[in-house]
Amino acid sequence: EAGVAQSPRYKIIEKRQSVAFWCNPISGHATLYWYQQILGQGPKLLIQFQNNGVVDDSQLPKDRFSAERLKGVDSTLKIQPAKLEDSAVYLCASSRTTGSYGYTFGSGTRLTVV
């Protein structure tokens, strides 16, 4: 089974620029998550999709962050404009719909905002 694919692996941008991350979950996984992991912290959920619908985006800074999962498969997370405090690893994860706590993470995208 192929894992969760994320790209790019690394990105360096200047503050106030925009950036987008892409995630392709494991085939057949209906639930997709975006987590933000700041250095020295645990991952924090930004948004959860069930198929192409948003289940939880309560911790997504909606003034600058947006995410979509148009066809219920792959997803993009965008930041516009970026701030210095957005420097983090952005992790995508996916799981089957039911009883799947042990979901699978991708390798993440490391974003550095300078």
Next chain:
Amino acid sequence: DQQVKQNSPSLSVQEGRISILNCDYTNSMFDYFLWYKKYPAEGPTFLISISSIKDKNEDGRFTVFLNKSAKHLSLHIVPSQPGDSAVYFCAASGGRWDGSNYKLTFGKGTLLTVNP
């Protein structure tokens, strides 16, 4: 407000000995707990989990213990191996079974180093 706490940023043990990683939580709604292991430049990988209806779950060298009254869980690794060196995250979940409860709340992680 940190609902899942891992108070030890790091732990160093000798190969062959026991590693004990601790985790405390404050939210009484949590009913499922997991441990993830993370190597550098990789995403976290699921290691072991426990439901709140149990107090122990074992998988090979890994055992998780849950003390609900103390809101405390621990991960035991016996015997520890150099390949176990990684960051270990404790995570918790809970709530209504409507699809939104699979959100995980993570601790800050503990860096385990197993010395040969």
